Each structure stands twice: as C-alpha cells, then as structure tokens.
Amino acid sequence: MLKVENLVVNYGVIQALKGISFEVNEGEVIALIGANGAGKTTTLQTISGMLSPNSGKVLLNDVDITTIPGHKIVSMGMAHVPEGRRVFPGLTVLENLKMGAYTRSNKTEIAKTLEQVYESFPRLKERQNQLAGTLSGGEQQMLAMGRALMSNPKIVLMDEPSMGLSPIYVDEIFKIIQSISDAGTTVLLVEQNAKKALAIADRAYVLETGNVVLSGDAKDLLNDDSIKKAYLGE
Template identity: 60%
Template sequence: MLKIDNLNVYYEGIHALKDISLEVNQGEIVTLIGANGAGKTSTLRAISGLVPYKSGDINFKGNALKTIAPHKILSLGLSHVPEGRKIFPELTVMENLELGAYLRKDKKGIATDMESIFTKFPRLKERIKQRAGTLSGGEQQMLAMGRALMCRPEMILLDEPSMGLAPLVVKGIFDTIQEINAGGTTVLLVEQNAHMALSIADRAYVLETGSIVLEGNAKELLQDDKIRSAYLGE
C-alpha cells in the first residue's frame, strides 16, 4: 500500500533522513521506533507532503506522492494524526470532526461515520459542544484520531499518540488503534512507547539518526536483547 525508496530529507543543511526505505502492506500495523530526533516524525511528514524531500520516492497505492499537494494526498485515502494532536482549540468538538470530512459530500455517510466516532469515543459525544482547547490531553488525542477518521482513510499515520498521557489513557488509545485496524484501516505508527507499539504491531522499523538500522517482525523485536536494552529500559 505504501512504499518508500531511498528517501532523503534535509532541514537547513541537516541530513534528517538518510536513504530510508520501508513498506506497509494493506491491513498491517507497522511501527517506527527510535529515540528523539531519529527521524520518525520527519518520515510521516514527508509522506503527507508537509516537508519536501531531496531525493527518493514515496508511493501510495501506486501514486507517486512527490508532486502531490497535502490535501490531494488526503483525498487519496491517507490521513495523518500529527504529533501534539494539532486540534483547533477555539472550535467545538463537533466542528473539529466536521473539518475532518471537509473533502466529502456524502451527508448520510458523514452522519454515519460521526456516530461511529462517538461509539469509539463516548467522551467526545459528552463534550460535543465544548471548545476543543478545554479538553484533557487524552480527549484531545481521541478528537485528533476521530477527525482523521472522518475522511474515511484507507491508511492512517499516527505520530506519538501516547505522548504526555496517563498509562490508563494510553492503554485505551492503543486498544482503539487495534480496533481501527481491525475495521480495515492500515496503520503506520510512530511511538516512543516502544513496548506498547511493538506489542500491537505486525512489523517494525528501528530508526537511529535518520537511518533504518533494524527491521522485522514486531513480536520478535520485542524479545530482542538489543532492543530491550536500548528502547525498553530492560
């Protein structure tokens, strides 16, 4: 579904991504793990068209993404939940969700999907008229995920969904990621909580200073001594 070949990204002369190559197959949960500054967020932003890349190729469902604008990438069925949520704080919960469907014209389908979001995240329904900026961190993460799902993506990019959240809330978010995947949405997950990420993923790539240094079956990497000492604190 997604294929990246020899991707190179520079920020003001700094070589942030160095010949990154990876793929995500339909129906998978694939996770990128690594320390802060390893290049995980840059990879997702390059896929979404939010940062330009100097060389390499990104293909989504056979479409070369390099010259496609971010909103057009979204219309291909690729949705992005950015690091730090990036909800619209002055708008209500309902308005944020409606913005997620701004490319759609099917009113009945939008209404159906809205109900589906409220089933997944009952807290959002309770706060439907509340300004998004007044929500807790966990509720804002639910809203960011709900907003991304409102465009009916075939694949969703999730950037650090557990950041700054209490352990109980994190468990709920990861349960929802699995539920979204079970419903047919492919997931590419960037996550600093390597243990949680590897426990739900099919496959994983490990990034260090802009390069992929390891890849494989997520459950096997969870048992790898080097991974356990470097990323799981064991």
C-alpha cells in the same frame, strides 16, 4: 499499500533522513520506533506531503505522491494524526470532527462516519459542543484520532499518540489503535513507547539518526536483546 523508497530530507545543512525505505501492506499495523531525533516525525510529515524530500519516492497504492501537495493527499485515502494532536482549539469538538470530513461531500455518509466515530469515542459525543481547547490531553488525542477517521481513510499515520498522556489514557489509546486496525484500516504508527507499539504492531522498523537500522516481525523485535537494551529499558 504504502511504499517509501530512499527518502532523503534535509533541514538546511542537517540531514534528517538519510535514505530510508520501508513498506506498509494493506491491513498491517507498522511501528516506526527510535529515539528523539531519529527522524520518525520527519518521515510521517514527508509521507503526508507536509515536507518535500530532497530525493526519494513515496508511493501510495502504486501512485507516486512525492510531489503532490499535502492538502490533496487526504482525498487519496490517507489521514495523518499529527504530533501534539493539533486539534483546532477554538472550534467545538463537533466542528473539529466535521473539519476532518472536509474533503467529503456526501452528507449522509459523513453522518454515518460521525456515528461510528462517536461509537468508538463516546467521550467525544458527550463533549461535542465543548471547545476542543478545553479538553484534557487524552480527550484531545481521541479527538485528533476521531477527526482523522472522519475522512474515511484507508491508511492512518499516527505520530506519538501516547505522548504526554497518563498511563490509563495510554492503555486506552493503544486499545483504540487496535480497534482501528481491526476495522480494516492500515496503520503506520510512530511511537517512543516502543514496548506498547511493538505489542500491537505486525512489523516494525527501528530508526536511528535518519537510517533504518533494524526491521522485522514485531514479536521478534520485542525479544531482541539490542532492542530490549536500547528501547525497552530492560
């Protein structure tokens, strides 16, 4: 479904991605794990068109989207939940969710998706008229995820959804990611919480300073000694 080929991204003189390649198949949950500065966020931003790569290709369903501007990618079936949630703080929860459906025009279908999002996130329905900036961190994360789902995506990119959340919310967020996957949506997950990410992922890629250094079945990686040492703190 999503194919990344030899992606190179430079920030000035610094090479953030040094030619990474990976693949996400339909229905999979793929985790990208690695330390700070490994290039995880850069990878997601390049895929969704927020950054343009110096070389390499991004293919979505065999269509080359490398040079397609970011705002046109949503309607091709890809949504991105950005790092730091980035909800619209001055808009209400409902307005934020409607913004997620910006590219869609069929009102009855939007209403149907909204119903589904409210079903997955009852908390958002309770707070639908509250300004998003007044929500707690965990609620904002749910809103950011719900907002992404409003575009009815085939694949969702999630950047550090558990960052800065209390342990209870972390568990809840991972449960939600699992249920998004169960509903048939493909997930590309970037996480520092490698243990949780590997527990729900099908496969994973380990990034180190702009390179993929290891990849494989998530269960195998969970038991890999070098991974345990470097990322799982065991």
